Amino acid sequence: MTDAAIHLENLTISYGDTAVVHDVTFDVAEGESFALVGESGSGKSTILKAISGLAPDWTGSIAVEGKPRGHSPDRTFAETCQMVFQDPYGSLHPRKTIDTCLAEPLAIHGIGGRDGRVKDMLAAVGLDQRFRFRFPHQLSGGQRQRVAIARALMLEPRVLLLDEPTSALDVSVQAEILNLLKKLRREQGLTYLMVTHNLPVVSFLCDRLAVMRYGRVVEIAGVDALKSGQLSDPYSRELYAASGGILHPA
């Protein structure tokens, strides 16, 4: 076993009889930020779901922080790996205050000092303390996404799975959230596995990327190849051109 933060080997994920991800193998190193890009239906979000336990019908192997992941819900796993979802309007409980929402993972895991931890976490994600006893509908989209990130970080996980964390937000708010994610990674040494279809976001936040199509990884490249437009797979190049990049010969 390597010392990779996330290790996927021959991972095949199915919904019922249909396999949607085929034989995916890659490692994400400790402290690395890795992106999965591709169009809808390419299976990128499904990989995150399998890792977090939301898509339990898989074969192959998944290991996070050196520990293999089983198929059933796993409480200790939640302490090392957490997920942030795409839509901050749908991922927060509408009838729970921000305080309840953030304290809940602590209560489940029997961790004390909740009051202080919630306060610290709000400060860490750049939210004023006055938001603590508000409900999600009283917050803007960007503020809600901050809460969602704070909730994911409450258990101090080492690995964060990010499923299109900024695609529901305006560009100016997206910039704030991207800066926040970058800052948190620098301060806490987190490992990110991020799903997105926005290549410039990858360029800003990630070290490496995997391009997916029809449930398979077609190319894994460093972010430098993306920045200089030197992706080699024809499909990756198509995606790159569609995002407004200028191609250079590979």
Place this chain on the structure above:
Amino acid sequence: MSAPLLEVDGLTVTFPTARGPVDVVKGISFTLGRERLGIVGESGSGKSMTGRSILRLIRKPGKVTARRMTFDGMDLLGRSERQMRDLRGARISMVMQDPKFSLNPVMTVGEQIAEALVTHKKLPRRELKERVLAMLEAVRINDPARVAGLYPHEVSGGMGQRIMIAMMLIPEPDLLIADEPTSALDVSVQAQVLDIIDDLVTGKGMGLILISHDLNLVSRYCDRILVMNSGEIVEQCKASDLHNAQHPYTRGLIAAMPRMNEDRDELPVLDRSTWTTGAGT
């Protein structure tokens, strides 16, 4: 550009709230010829409301007022609801954001496109069918005969959006308002859909209003750009001059976007205090 196709002067859209009426569009003015105009802004900037008010699609209790709003010489505000209906679709049409919610789920694609045409013009059935298939082909759908028989849930998002475009363009309108036509689509499909809109619009010499929050996209597909912020037009410029934008809001939006070749360590964030007159709601 000779006589403008659309003239808007002092357009205001007001909604009543518990704390008194709020102007979501605050007296904006612009003209449009047979050209491609982009309206950009963030959520809540009033860009969609502007698009909708041209078609008088703002529901009560919202209120639209303007000193003057004319389309091809006709006064839009003075027209009755019935007269507006003759205009909608036939002369001005609108492509909405999400095909999932905008297509009728219990009608086949072909029937829906035909309906858009028949509403304004009586045609023999055979010719109608030919027009529908030709239109589907124009939006680059392979095997149009098969697709015409499908229901909306049987087609993909990109295809659904192309069907919407087909439906909106089949009566050959003079002005197309596209409100975030591609934000529900993948990047690779986005470019295809916009290319189709662009081809059809320039080919037929129509006017286009492209409403979007994506500055890059608008600057690629439009001739002129209006930047809106909290109900006002803060900047007007040619698409090619966008990088020379003057207003701090526009500059902030451009800077906040990550680039493909990103080397900044931190993205600049809009400092909202420098130009907003009052905080948004």
